[in-house]
Structures are given as C-alpha cells and as structure tokens.
Amino acid sequence: xxxxxxxxxxxxxxxxxxxxxxxxxxxxxxxxxxxxxxxxxxxxxxxxxxxxxxxxxxxxxxxxxxxxxxxxxxxxxxxxxxxxxxxxxxxxxxxxxxxxxxxxxxxxxxxxxxxxxxxxxxxxxxxxxxxxxxxxxxxxxxxxxxxxxxxxxxxxxxxxxxxxxxxxxxxxxxxxxxxxxxxxxxxxxxxxxxxxxxxxxxxxxxxxxxxxxxxxxxxxxxxxxxxxxxxxxxxxxxxxxxxxxxxxxxxxxxxxxxxxxxxxxxxxxxxxxxxxxxxxxxxxxxxxxxxxxxxxxxxxxxxxxxxxxxxxxxxxxxxxxxxxxxxxxxxxxxxxxxxxxxxxxxxxxxxxxxxxxxxxxxxxxxxxxxxxxxxxxxxxxxxxxxxxxxxxxxxxxxxxxxxxxxxxxxxxxxxxxxxxxxxxxxxxxxxxxxxxxxxxxxxxxxxxxxxxxxxxxxxxxxxxxxxxxxxxxxxxxxxxxxxxxxxxxxxxxxxxxxxxxxxxxxxxxxxxxxxxxxxxxxxxxxxxxxxxxxxxxxxxxxxxxxxxxxxxxxxxxxxxxxxxxx
Ligand code: FAD
Ligand code: NAP
Numbered sequence: 001x002x003x004x005x006x007x008x009x010x011x012x013x014x015x016x017x018x019x020x021x022x023x024x025x026x027x028x029x030x031x032x033x034x035x036x037x038x039x040x041x042x043x044x045x046x047x048x049x050x051x052x053x054x055x056x057x058x059x060x061x062x063x064x065x066x067x068x069x070x071x072x073x074x075x076x077x078x079x080x081x082x083x084x085x086x087x088x089x090x091x092x093x094x095x096x097x098x099x100x101x102x103x104x105x106x107x108x109x110x111x112x113x114x115x116x117x118x119x120x121x122x123x124x125x126x127x128x129x130x131x132x133x134x135x136x137x138x139x140x141x142x143x144x145x146x147x148x149x150x151x152x153x154x155x156x157x158x159x160x161x162x163x164x165x166x167x168x169x170x171x172x173x174x175x176x177x178x179x180x181x182x183x184x185x186x187x188x189x190x191x192x193x194x195x196x197x198x199x200x201x202x203x204x205x206x207x208x209x210x211x212x213x214x215x216x217x218x219x220x221x222x223x224x225x226x227x228x229x230x231x232x233x234x235x236x237x238x239x240x241x242x243x244x245x246x247x248x249x250x251x252x253x254x255x256x257x258x259x260x261x262x263x264x265x266x267x268x269x270x271x272x273x274x275x276x277x278x279x280x281x282x283x284x285x286x287x288x289x290x291x292x293x294x295x296x297x298x299x300x301x302x303x304x305x306x307x308x309x310x311x312x313x314x315x316x317x318x319x320x321x322x323x324x325x326x327x328x329x330x331x332x333x334x335x336x337x338x339x340x341x342x343x344x345x346x347x348x349x350x351x352x353x354x355x356x357x358x359x360x361x362x363x364x365x366x367x368x369x370x371x372x373x374x375x376x377x378x379x380x381x382x383x384x385x386x387x388x389x390x391x392x393x394x395x396x397x398x399x400x401x402x403x404x405x406x407x408x409x410x411x412x413x414x415x416x417x418x419x420x421x422x423x424x425x426x427x428x429x430x431x432x433x434x435x436x437x438x439x440x441x442x443x444x445x446x447x448x449x450x451x452x453x454x455x456x457x458x459x460x461x462x463x464x465x466x467x468x469x470x471x472x473x474x475x476x477x478x479x480x481x482x483x484x485x486x487x488x489x490x491x492x493x494x495x496x497x498x499x500x501x502x503x504x505x506x507x508x509x510x511x512x513x514x515x516x517x518x519x520x521x522x523x524x525x526x527x528x529x530x531x532x533x534x535x536x537x538x539x540x541x542x543x544x545x546x547x548x549x550x551x552x553x554x555x556x557x558x559x560x561x562x563x564x565x566x
Pocket of ligand 2: 145179183186
C-alpha cells in the first residue's frame with residue numbers, strides 16, 4: 001500500500017499528526033507498538049503516575065471546542081485521567097481507523113529512485129510513503145539494566161514504563177524498588193502503603209519539591225476557560241512553554257534572610273515552578289548552591305533518621321537532573337517497614353532466586369520494581385533500522401550523538417521528520433505544546449512541497465552543523481549540561497555524552513523555526529532544481545508567532561539570541 005505519510009507512534013505526537021495530515025488532505029497510516037493510543041500514558045501505569053505540568057496546561061491547544069468540553073479534576077492530572085483524555089481525543093477526531101495497534105515498525109528505508117520510504121513492521125506489513133514521520137517519543141524506550149541473574153529471580157520484575165494493565169497489588173509483599181527518579185518518587189509512597197516491607201535502592205539521590213496536588217477549583221477553571229487562547233499564548237511565550245510566576249532577580253543579590261523567605265514562598269507553591277524563585281539558579285553555581293541547600297534542609301527536617309536523611313540529600317546541581325515533584329516521598333522513609341540502601345559505591349551485584357544482592361548482602365523480595373528510566377531522546381530511534389541515502393543508517397550517523405537541523409530533520413534522510421527530535425526543546429518544554437508546534441511546522445512544510453510540486457526536502461550539512469554547534473553552545477551556558485542526567489545520556493553506560501534537547505528557550509526556538517520557514521525553508525534543499533525556495537503559506541504555523549516574554553529573559557535565552565543560526 002502507498003500512503004502520503006506513515007507516522008510511527010500514537011502518543012500525543014502521532015495522534016495530532018494524523019489529525020492534521022487528514023485535515024490537509026494527505027493519506028496516512030499510523031503504526032503503534034502499544035494496544036491503544038496515549039503513548040507515555042498508555043505504558044506508564046505505575047501507582048502514583050501523574051503529570052507535573054498543571055492539567056490546565058498539559059493538553060492540546062489546537063481546538064477551542066476540545067479545550068472547552070474537557071474537564072480536568074486535579075491540579076496535576078493522574079495517569080488514568082490523561083489516558084481518558086487521549087481516548088476522548090481519538091474518539092472525537094475518529095483517529096483509530098487509520099492506526100494499526102500492536103504493530104511495531106522495524107525498519108524504514110529511503111528508496112532514492114522512487115523518492116519514497118519503505119516501511120516494514122513486525123507483523124509483516126511493507127508499505128510505502130512519501131513522508132516518514134517519527135512520533136516515537138523521547139521517553140518511550142524503557143531501560144532495564146542488564147543485572148546479572150534477572151532470569152533467576154522467581155518473583156515478578158516490573159518496569160514502571162511497562163506496567164501491567166491489570167495493576168499490581170503489593171499488599172503484604174516484600175518489595176524492592178530500584179531507582180529514585182521521578183517515576184520512583186511518585187510510586188514509592190503508594191507502594192509503601194501496601195507492602196509489608198519496602199527496600200529502595202538508590203544510586204543517586206534526587207531533589208524533589210512537593211506537588212501540593214489538590215482538586216481544581218471550578219472558579220479557577222472557569223477563569224481560564226473564559227479566555228483559553230490568551231492563557232495558551234502567555235504560556236507559549238515562556239522559555240518552558242508553560243506559565244508560572246517567575247522572578248528574574250538574581251539569588252545572589254538577595255540577603256540570606258530574603259532568600260529564605262523567597263524559597264519558602266515558592267516551596268509553598270510547589271512543583272516545577274519552585275525553580276522560578278530566582279533568575280540565575282540554573283546559570284550561577286553559587287546561586288544554585290543556595291537553593292540546593294534550602295532543599296537539603298527540607299529533607300533533613302522531614303526525614304527523622306539523620307543517616308537516612310543524609311543519604312537522601314543530593315550534592316549535585318539543583319535542577320541539573322530533571323527536578324522531581326512528589327506527594328509524601330521523603331516522609332515515606334519515616335515508616336519502619338521502609339529502608340533505603342545506597343548503591344552508589346557498591347552497585348547491585350545480581351539478582352538471585354530470592355532477591356537482590358549488593359555489598360554481599362542478599363535482600364529477599366516477593367516482587368521488584370525497576371524504576372530505572374529510559375534510553376531517552378534517541379532510544380526508540382535506535383530500535384528501528386532507518387536507512388537514508390547511500391545506505392547510511394541513522395544509528396551510524398548518530399553514533400557520537402544525534403545531529404539534526406532544528407530537531408526536525410537530519411541530512412541524508414530526505415522526507416524523514418521527527419516530532420520533538422533531539423536538538424529541539426522537547427523535554428525542556430511543556431511537551432504537548434512542543435509537539436503541536438512541530439506538527440504545525442511539518443504540515444505547512446508538506447503543504448508547501450505539494451504546492452510547488454517538490455518531491456523531497458532535506459536540510460543542508462552547513463545548516464545542520466551550525467545548528468548542532470548552536471545547541472551545544474547554548475547548553476554550555478546552563479548548569480544543566482554539567483549534571484549526569486538522561487539529558488546527556490549519562491544514565492546508561494556507553495551512551496555518548498551530548499546534551500540532547502535545545503535549551504535556548506521555547507519561544508526563541510519557535511522564532512528560529514518560523515524564520516527558516518518564512519525565508520523559503522532556509523537551510524533546506526528541495527528536489528526542484530533551478531528554482532529558489534519561495535516562502536510558503538503559514539497555514540498552521542501562524543498561531544506560533546507569540547512574542548517572547550521579556551520578563552523571563554535568562555542567560556540561555558540571551559545566548560540563544562546572540563548566537564546566530566548561521
Ligand atoms: P510517547 O507518548 O512516548 O509516544 C510514542 C509512542 O510511539 C509510544 O506509544 C510507543 O509505543 C510508540 N513507538 C515507539 N517506537 C515505535 C515503533 N518502532 N513502532 C511503533 N510504535 C512505536 N511531559 C510533560 O510535558 N509533562 C509531564 O508532566 C510529563 N510527565 C511524564 C511522566 C512520565 C512517567 C513520562 C515517562 C513522561 C512524561 N512526560 C511529561 C513526557 C511525555 O513523554 C510527553 O509529555 C508526551 O506524552 C510525549 O508524547 P509523544 O507522542 O511524543 O511520545
Ligand atoms: P530516571 O529519572 O532516569 O530515573 C531512573 C532511576 O534509576 C535513577 O535514580 C537512576 O539512578 C536509577 N538507575 C538506573 N540504572 C540503575 C542501575 N543500574 N542501578 C541502580 N540504579 C539505577 O527515570 P524516571 O524516573 O522513569 O523518569 C524519567 C523522566 O520521565 C523524568 O525525568 C521525567 O522527565 C519523566 N517523568 C515525569 C514524571 C512526572 O512527574 N510527571 C514522572 C515520571 C517520569 P541515576 O540517577 O544514578 O542514574
């Protein structure tokens with residue numbers, strides 16, 4: 001079968017892409033490895049899973065009717081509600097008829113003569129498409145470390161990102177949890193409520209800010225719905241693509257007493273907006289030290305056993321790894337049946353028939369939860385054999401780290417697009433906004449190719465090289481690039497150390513995408529020889545022309561503006 005476009009993945013990215021392709025008259029087929037829509041929210045069903053961007057902002061913005069009819073119930077939506085939302089969107093826009101579920105794309109190869117992609121799946125499909133659109137997700141390739149003896153363990157081993165649909169009852173069980181990232185921090189308090197004994201294996205302690213989750217006030221919901229587009233525009237103008245109060249003053253200009261008051265005030269607001277207490281926190285180590293020490297004091301005040309409290313205190317950059325948001329995480333360690341085991345110096349040695357061994361001690365378990373994260377950003381690309389021009393595979397091209405132009409496409413792979421690809425803001429922005437902006441740009445690009453009769457589009461090497469340099473240059477300004485996190489691939493041995501997302505700020509990035517488009521797809525070549533690129537109609541991209549919010553200018557944004565793309 002031949003399609004205009006094949007989309008890989010039916011999370012929020014693939015779903016919106018399919019909707020737009022159909023609206024603009026392109027035939028499309030979506031392949032999804034999971035059994036239904038929702039992506040992240042289909043797979044991550046572990047206890048306590050919820051978003052840490054406020055629900056009123058973590059949703060699509062393309063349909064005012066959808067915005068008005070959908071009702072969120074909590075400040076931070078739980079996973080089942082987000083999955084309900086994804087299902088509602090699939091029903092409302094009749095998406096499922098073009099999606100093949102339980103089908104994994106195994107390879108995609110560009111046929112240079114026919115100028116189309118040949119896509120194959122694990123169910124034996126072989127279809128062709130002019131465009132191949134990767135909507136495979138940044139956090140969709142679960143990382144189960146190759147612990148020795150995994151098969152020897154007689155009990156179940158669960159990964160948070162591949163949680164059983166029927167749920168798991170830990171009542172009365174001895175449970176081990178490996179990892180202390182966001183997934184662990186959300187699930188541990190709930191697992192502890194059920195388990196008879198809980199042992200948490202911690203390699204690196206993490207900072208976490210209380211969510212203070214609550215039911216949504218109907219008056220607040222009404223006030224946003226009264227002018228949702230204005231609220232969305234305000235959010236988009238922020239470096240993170242979501243709105244929260246942000247103080248741009250430097251922490252170092254304040255007295256210790258002022259800082260303490262400020263941190264208390266922002267702590268009381270909770271969640272990721274805690275990082276908005278001052279403007280220099282992610283740029284000046286001395287400023288970062290002040291917020292890190294405040295957070296450590298909170299841990300020491302909560303956790304009663306001083307030795308456990310010290311083990312839980314991180315000594316790395318605050319917010320360097322993705323900041324965690326919790327509901328009662330540190331408090332859990334005050335329960336007598338919960339134990340913290342440090343595996344930073346003495347790693348987990350092996351699984352046995354009965355449990356897990358570290359430092360020569362065997363911990364017996366009935367069940368083990370691996371909250372060990374993901375091969376982030378590129379992990380799901382690595383699992384597909386993607387072959388471009390001259391037989392080059394994407395895995396070979398990206399061996400030393402991903403290289404893209406604007407995180408949208410990569411040289412040597414014509415008509416291959418990536419939604420929230422490496423080199424775009426993706427995980428540093430509110431992701432549904434990042435997804436919509438990418439999809440809208442791609443649709444305008446596809447429409448333009450159709451308008452001018454071009455069969456292929458591909459970036460030029462010079463623009464790609466300059467963009468990669470720019471992504472690195474901006475990352476170097478932020479303390480985030482110094483931390484050992486999944487942003488730089490440090491969570492999994494052997495991955496190249498490259499800061500993968502674009503940290504220059506969402507609005508700056510959007511401006512750069514808009515400029516490339518309005519300059520006639522500057523930095524791209526189309527296969528129509530002899531004609532200069534012409535500016536396209538900005539059918540969908542028009543709505544992304546929001547002004548940068550100058551109230552929240554940061555050193556990374558200054559750098560992003562200063563360093564020209566070419
Ligand atoms: P995904 O939702 O990951 O969907 C990708 C889909 O592609 C998956 O369903 C996968 O099965 C499919 N796929 C991959 N490879 C193939 C293949 N070869 N063949 C077929 N199908 C394939 N972001 C936020 O902004 N705010 C949050 O609060 C937030 N919380 C999160 C909580 C968790 C537990 C996790 C893991 C992530 C969270 N994120 C959050 C990031 C989240 O991934 C995005 O917000 C968003 O859901 C990504 O949508 P997506 O469609 O791009 O990718
Ligand atoms: P993660 O942040 O990468 O955490 C994985 C944890 O497992 C880390 O503590 C890691 O330790 C540990 N680990 C990995 N391999 C190990 C090994 N061999 N031995 C011992 N420990 C090991 O993964 P995650 O918690 O699933 O979160 C990933 C991202 O998804 C988040 O950062 C966030 O973006 C998103 N998410 C968001 C939410 C939310 O609140 N909305 C919830 C869950 C996830 P090291 O730190 O030492 O590597």
